[in-house]
Amino acid sequence: MIIILIERVSVLKIVLAVSALFLSPITYSSVEHAPTQKVLDEAQDYLTVDPSYTLKLLGQVPNIESLPPALFVRLHIIALRAYVPTNQLDNMLNSLDALFSHSDEPYFIDNATAVLSGLGIWLRRNRYLEDSQVSLECAYELAHTDKQRFTLTNSLALVSRQLNEYEKAQDLYSRLLSLAEQNEQTSLFAMIHNNLGAIDLDLNQLKMLSNIFEFR
8 A cells, every 4th residue: 555655646545535434333352452452551651752662662562463453553553653753764664554454444544644644754754745745634634633733734834845835834834833822832832933934044045046046
């Protein structure tokens, strides 16, 4: 599935297929797999404070391939999220492959935002910028929380800047600033203003280059 995406086939087709699937109850033996669930709970708790420890915990789970689908998908979503800040692109691709092989599972469908966000980040870091934009936009449409929308808006702004779509990037960062103000996330103000300043710097440099060539 990911190989197809690398060849620049539209990510949107995957999202439409996912959205059309019928959600059925997630079932597995909670008693038999209670130890695995406990490890996954702890691994998820460490995602923001120490993603490398998250991956260490996930490495303790035995027989991953034989896990019930819901636990298998959950494990790879947690792993995918941990690979992002640790910049493990090859492992991100492996988890994406594993996840899309279970794209008909209810847990995958219910968490498609996280999967598509991770896919969008992988595509951006590998310079598939237009595909990344599509994936992130689809993830945004499926987002359930303000936190998800905030993260995705930031990712979309980064892609827009890399595509030299400066006005779009400015609009996204302005939207991000509004979200931060609404949720009183004052710690993020400096980061957002810094990114807006960086875009202004890019635009000023382009203007200076344009003036140089104009006078030649």
